[in-house]
Amino acid sequence: MSTFTFATVPRIIAGPGSISRISELSTLLGPRVLVVSDDGVVKAGLVQPALDGLVEAGSETSIFAGVVADPPEATIHAAVAQANGFGATGVLGIGGGSSLDVAKLVALLARSGEALENIYGVGKVTGERLPLVLVPTTAGTGSEVTPISIVTTGADQKKGVVSPVLLPDAALLDARLTIGLPPAVTAATGIDAMVHAIEAFTSVSPNNNPVSRALAKEALRLLGANIATAVGNGTDLAARQAMLLGAMLAGQAFANSPVAAVHALAYPIGGRYHVPHGLSNSLVLPHVLRFNAMACGDAYTELAPYLFPHLDSADQAGRLSGFIEGLTLMPERLNLPVRLREVGIPRNALPLLAESAMEQTRLLVNNPRTVSLADAERIYEDAW
Template sequence: MSVFTFATVPTIIAGPGSIARLGDAAGARLGARVAVISDDGLVRAGLVEPALAALRAGGAEVSLYTGVVADPPEAIVEAAVAQARAFGATGVLGIGGGSSLDVAKLVALLCRSEEQLADIYGVGKVQGQRLPLVLVPTTAGTGSEVTPIAIITTGEHEKKGVVSPVLLPDIALLDAALTLGLPPAVTAATGIDAMVHAIEAFTSASPNNNPVSRSLAKEALRLLGAHIETAVLQGTDLEARQAMLIGSMLAGQAFANAPVAAVHALAYPIGGRYHVPHGLSNSLVLPHVLRFNAPACSAAYAELAPCLFAHLGGSTPEQRLTGFIDGLSALPGRLNLPQRLRDVGIPRDKLSLLADDAMEQTRLLVNNPRPVSRADALAIYEAAW
């Protein structure tokens, strides 16, 4: 029997239209002055206004920061923190994709703890406490609403993570109505990102890999596999959208406790250097990392296969393994996503730089079930090119 720790969000509110309950559910917890962290596109799309209205109806004053961008740099965090401090925030609401939620986590922490961002990168470096925090995802992919992780771009290309249980929010609210306007490509890429979270959590070499995470990962894959094509191709299907949100959340809970590995380690440099969205970066390297890991993960991949591809349930273990990898290799094409690194503008002569960058992701590579050398990383990029 292994010894493990499993931590997650204390309260989850889910269901279409549940954003209207925000004031009643979270108003007292967030206090009288709420810093809302989001991005300009969501505000212009009208997706943030229901949250603002619910908070104001509960008597709260609101300060809205809309400067979050994909792969947010440190300057964005610092600007959002400065605005929240000047406002005298008593609580923080993050609404948006993973970038907005990650920034909101750090705003809640830095406004109260007074720590410096540079001092808390890594695992377990946070010393202080945070302001009350509520997170509302508008994509079904990152699972950031239930993870103790915030990823920030440092310098020109590198991404670093702040990892601490302190970053887990008080409430995660999942309302599929907020995801109905997601374009098909974003829905597809973020959905595959969630699948990667589940797969890597299930096979993580972390000493904290545990039966709770593995069970959540399998259920996440069942939901994601059954609904991703409907969510992508029939984007107004509210049932499919809500199932994707729940699947993404379950995968987030899984990898929050059994951390991800080489797919993410190789995806981060793609996003950092070429600004490829994170979910798509994962999708581009996923099949090739699966093939690399297969000698160490054949039984695990065979176990996961029927969760994602129900038709493999009656197959032999060998058939399930092959079907799992082949099915995930074909999925991006079925969802009309780019499938090769060259399709997103990455030159072949830059793959060596990507391999160098990937080897810096030691926090992630240590969790991979098969050791990854620089030569291995380069070979994976070559296969993906």
């Protein structure tokens, strides 16, 4: 038996309408709560139920709504300044992965006073954070249960802060907050969650463990069974809640058995061309699967029936080909772009993307097959 560690959020509140239970967490968050979100989520009214619950419980609130996709360092610094000026005693993040990532760092930096540039990487955090609660409004990133925050540094480079200190005190999963999510975003974030499960299951991290692998399988079962319904009928609460749960389980899986080449190749696409993270993953996923198949084909065949139940009766070769083919066809069936050129990436940019991907050593080290610079460029060519 291998030795491993598994860490996750100590409290999870889940179910449609569960945002009404935010008052149960008011004592944890304290009397002055900074709410971190983005302008679209605030204007859609998704933050208001939480604000009402906190005020009813006697808390003061301040809203930072300046989060943008692929948040730059300046956004983190502005949110921390607001937290300090307000005298925040706790942080509540509501929104997509970017908002939750910003909330994590605000909770940390407002309490510890550490410099952001000193904590990039794994295990660099030395201080403590403020109490933290995270509420996702998309079913994709799993950020509400991961010890990771991604920041855009400089013009287009993405860096991660990875520390167990970033795991929140509680996560709240309310499908009602995802009802207004457009079909394309639902599809891309859902595939993002599938990538988390697949890469966690096949990761060669020394901490790949049976708990993460079990969670990855259940995540794929939930996501595969519900993504088409959630995309086609966004008001289906059961499908929406299942997608949230699947994304969270995938998040728990990769929080402990880290992701690999799909993410490494997706980051430059998002950083340089501002393609949403889930879609960036979706664009390179089939091509990384084909590249990795010779190294982890058995793992893909094991996962195949969870995502595509009709493959349960297939032989090993049929499962492997069906798994890769199914994930190749899924984005098109969900009306997502399937080629890099469809999202405005010119062919002459591929060598630079490959160079940028090779800088993601934190992720590439977990891939089941070693990726060279030439391999990365070839994968981008296949995706173009």
